[in-house]
Amino acid sequence: MANSWVRLHLPGWQHIGRYILWGSGRVTFSLWLFGIHGLKTALKTGTAVLEMTERSTHHLLNVYSQLPHMGTPSQNIIDVSAVPLLLEPSEIITDLVRSLEGKHCLIIGDTGTGKSTIAQWLAHKVGGEVVVYDPDAAPDEWMGLNVVGRRGDFKAIGEAMTLDLEELQRRIEVRGDLGDRALAGLDSVLIAEEFPLLKDEIPVAVDWLIKHARRGRKPKRFLIALAQDDQVKTLGIDGEGGVRKNFRMLRLGKFAVIHAKSLKDNALVEWLKAGKFRCLVDDLPCQLPDLSSYQVVMQPPQPTFHIKEKKHILVPPESEFEADVTVLTTENSVILRAVKTCLKAGLSESRIIKEVLGYEGGKYQDGKALLAAMRQEHGF
Structure with missing residues (x-):
């Protein structure tokens, strides 16, 4: 059998060069x-070495930092370096009622800042008859108080304000004839909720505000107006500088901060922001009590009196002078019987004035005059 050979073609130098080039790559x-x-x-x-070097350096620095303190651990050293402290204003009002003596009150604040609560609290502190003008009052608002104008009854509010002006004039005349004793026990607090709205809807509202502002305090008519704007134009008293002076403006929330900034008093701004129940009374800081859980507690009804006649009676000996006072008759026979019974039982006049008639503190002398008038008229 003959041998069969297969022809093989060996690569040339050109192909070998390509393989060498590829292998080099x-x-x-x-x-x-x-x-x-x-x-x-x-x-x-290198990074690991640097990290270990850094940690070692920190350990060495801790030891080095203790050398000036004789080896005492640095965490036990008291740092006495100066730090800025928040200084409180020098004059902070803590008795809001006293700061309002002789003035009426404008409470300025957004919805939810507690305007109504503060107004109720003030009315309770001042005492006397309380009337609230609020056309948007809900049934659970102003609990226990006489609210006029619910469900948007602006007509009722206007009529009541007209009667207020007549009562104001009557009290001015009575006081002019008989003096302050004639108005003993007749304190009144008038609360106007959202007064700018009342001003726009009730023609007599501005006149009501202005006349009470000018002449209401001496006849024992205390006005509290609530608003969401501290511009006098929205209150209808622009151009009435004398009227504005008869009010203390109580600013709450952002209105207090904005006003403090307008005074360029950064310390006052920081003080207002740093705590709760803080506000401004005009330009002065005021710390209110915690009213978050405040609820109105109505006092027992006070006897109502009307003027009967003017007589000349002797004021109790300790006063050492005689004066003309108004003899009052009461429509509340329960109070009369209570006073008569207490006198017969031998209770002191001071206890009767405080516990039966409800006159305490600054109103004690009014109660004393009232008791004397009742005794003279009814022969107790």
């Missing part, structure tokens, strides 16, 4: 990747 890439890997490993090692 592979070697180059391998060397490049090996170099990157080696550099990365070296950098990691």
Whole structure:
């Protein structure tokens, strides 16, 4: 059998050159990747060494920091370096009622800042008959108080304000004839909720505000107006500088902060922001009591009196003078019987004035005059 040979074609130099070039590229890439890997490993090692060096330096620094303190641990050293302190204003009003003596009150604040609660609290502190003008009052608002104008009844509010002006004039005349004793026990508090709205809807509202502001305090008519704007134009008293002076403006929330900024008093601004129940009374800081859980507690009804006649009676000896006072008759026979019974039982006049008639503190003398008038008229 004859041998059969297969012809093989060996690559030429041209093909061998291509393979050599490709192999050189592979070697180059391998060397490049090996170099990157080696550099990365070296950098990691260097980073680890640097981190250990940093930690060691911090430990050394802790020891070094204790050297001036004779080795005492630094955490036991008291830092006496100066730090800025928040200074409180020098004059802070803590008795709002006293700050309002002889003045009426404008309470300025957004919805939810507690205007109504503060108004009720003030009315309770002042005492006497309380009337609230609020066309938007809900059934659970102003509990226990006489609210005029519910369900948007602006007509009822206007009629009541007209009667207020007549009562104001009557009291002015009575006081002019008979003096302050004639108005003993007749304190009144008038609360106008959202007065700018009342001003726009009721023609007599501005006149009601102005006349009470000018002449209401001596006849024992205390006015509290609530608003969400402290501009006098919205209250209808622009151009009435004398009227504005008869009010203390109680600013709450952002209105207090904005006004403090207008005074360029940064300390006052920070004080207002730093605590609760803080406000401004005109330009002075005021710390209110915590009224978050305040509820109105109505006092027992006071006897109502009307003027009967003017007589000349002797004031109790300790006063050492005679004066003309108004003899009052009462429509509340229960109070009369209570006073008569207490006198017969031998209770002191001071206890009767305080516990039966309800006159205490600054109103004690009014109660004393009232008791004397009752005794003279009814022969107790």
